[in-house]
Amino acid sequence: MTEKRPTRTEIRITGFGGQGVVLSGHIIGRACAVNAGMHATMIQSFGPEARGSACSTTLAVSDTEVLYPYIGRPDVFVVMSSEGWEKFGNELKDDGTLVYERDLVKVQPKPGQQAFGVSSTRIAEELGRPIVQNIVMLGFFAAVTRIVPVERMREAVRESVPKGTEELNLKAFDAGVAAFDESYAGGAKAAAPAPVGS
């Protein structure tokens, strides 16, 4: 019996309430499940998610049906607040990928882990709307992980954000992708990583 071993990627996204953590997870899940034909199960943590407190969402992305909906140690950890880093930083797999807001979070990745930082808040501020920080991060995440083709993620952004805000959000997304290209893909700092979960 030659069965293809199913690929499963586990993702955790954390930040503080109001940063759009859940929307980010939703867009990633939608991109994978709706736009790219994979399976993606998103679970949001339900706690006291008042503005400013810690907030987290997880995704299990797979080529086959997701049977176990929760995650163990994530393959990818997106962190947008230092509280999120402190709470979940240890969980990241030893060879996992860390994607972080580099002006807000000081991370200490373990050897073997790859870390990619972006000034998503500052970039969003430069676009005139700090609220799109999470979409900048999403563009950066898409470029780092290539979990789906970047264009699929971009489609999911367009389909998920409130009507009338598409242009702004796509600009933010593109800025996040560009930030990766500038800092990592083109430069000498790091080679482009392999797609996650393969």
Place this chain on the structure above:
Amino acid sequence: MSTEVETPVRPEEHPIAPYLRMDRMPHIWCPTCGIGTVVKCFATALGEAGVDLDKTAIVSGIGCTGRVAGYMNLDAFHATHGRAIPFATGLKLGRPELEVVVFSGDGDLSGIGGNHFIHAARRNMDLLVILVNNFIYGMTGGQNAPTTPETARSSTMPFGNFERPFNLPHLAASCGATFVSRWTCLHIRRLTACIRTALGRKGFRFIEVIAPCSTLYARLNRLGSGLALMKFYHDNSEIKHGADTREVDIGFQERFICGNFIDQERPTFLDMMHAHYSQVLGDRYVPMKPEGGWLHD
């Protein structure tokens, strides 16, 4: 000289027979109970008001007065204890063209159903609520009610009630009822006229009717027969239309106030909902049809 006795009216020829389920007579109420009189007033008022009986539904809860729905020749629902008002709310919102009447007792509507009562009044749900108050739980054997006057005896307050009772017209009024009245079952004409008027109004309409329970309330308190209670109402009820409802509480065997206290217009739950959604949603708003949101081929 012989006295010729007129042939009594056969039950099915009685003027209110068309409003009743005559196949369910005789009813279960005790001799001298006041509930039957209130039913007579209600049936008469239905005829006088000229409401479409096919579009009128009645809901009762549990208890002696809770049996009223079962005797009315309308779409009739005998619901659970205390839940007549929310059940009626479902009927009204499921088919908005219905005139929905809630007919139940003091224990049912103000005891176990008290929370529903205040919220339906607050929302101004379009219901006519007729509450027969006999100051006691009759069907279960004379236990204390939220309306039992202080010092009055009940089977669970054998040494006299020490709790403060509800002043029901004031409760209804303070929650926003658009129509609030109190009568006794002695006031047949005034009560009938009051129900007729209320049937022509909209919103949460509340009519309290004081009625004798000679089997339990009168016996436990040694108040004599049903007739003696009616005489007491005659001598001690004072009619004061427009009275401040704060002043209409009832003390044990004390004078009390009857009358039409409040009759005002206020948009109902459905009025408010339609107006609000029309304003904020404009053409996108699709209200439920008067006959309800039912689907058919």
Place this chain on the structure above:
Amino acid sequence: MKADPAGVLTGVHYLDGDYACGEGAMAAGCRFVAGYPITPSTEVVERISRRFPMMGGTFIQMEDELASMAAVAGAAWTGTKCMTVTSGPGFSLMMENIGLATMMEAPCVVVNVQRGGPSTGLPTMVGQADMMQARWGSHGDYELIALSPQSPQEAFDLTIEAFNLAETWRVPVMFMMDECVGHMTEKVVIPPADQIEIVPRKLTSKPPGEYKPYEVNGRPVPEMVRAGDGYRFHTTGLTHDERGYPVMSVECQEVSVRRLIDKIRLNADQIVRYEEEDVDGAEVVVVAYGITARVTRAGIDLARAQGVKVGFLRLVVVWPFPERRIRELAGKVKAFVVPEINYGQMVLEVERCAGGKAPAVLVPHGGGGVHDPRAICQAIVEAAR
């Protein structure tokens, strides 16, 4: 008939189970919802209250769950399809009027997004411990129907099924979701309205005067009318005769309650629904439902890797229970394994139906999370020995 397009959000969506359930209700033609907020079910009514004004639906947030269920029992008589939504603590309060709806034979749907209990328990975390309450939580003797979805897609599909079953059998149908499915977001495909089959309210063809609300003439389910159509009918929570009039007698109790039970029990084959996988020749058959069914399949994969022949029976309709199928399998398997997020509820049914021919091994979980597939695997491997 086909669904009313006004309620059908055709397309490919990424929705959580609660939203998908709300979409299923609207697609099924539900146009009246009464509810009271409670975690983790509230998103169902949030979704509905946002979309109802555009499709002729009315949502009302009642003062409590007693009122919510009573309002639904009332609205059921208007022909408007109706539903209420809650979780454990509210489900307990609804039991009173679930009994009323059962006794009056008022079609409606009750959604319970199960969380950990007893009492306030774990408001934001999963449980599956209301399964027995769904069956007999109200007092007295009765049978009703309960379903359990395993995914947001099924939360949509089976909510429509729940409404259809409620109409067909004139019972309140319990929609037993769990917090995990309710708060899990996945792809949900909503087909075009003309591909969604719904069962409309069947009204009597008899004129007023000839109609009796509870006359069956050999059918399992009496014909219904709507309040406001001139039938001037009577219905009650008291034991009643064909006319809907109270009758306090042993004979009437026997006839009326027996029929409430028989309409489900004797027609269980038409209602029961389960899915099987590799049951033929299996040494062990695992029985599961809801989110646990998915986790179970992960456990089964692990057990198969160890060479155990494992079959799987997933309950889609939970009540009535697939008695006959379990009885058949009991003669063929070494054991049943029943993982569930409680300390043994549906396993009792498996055990009863197995009749001692095969043991039913419970894999319990106290709630707040789902099983570790390895625990299920271990139970399967041990049961196969």
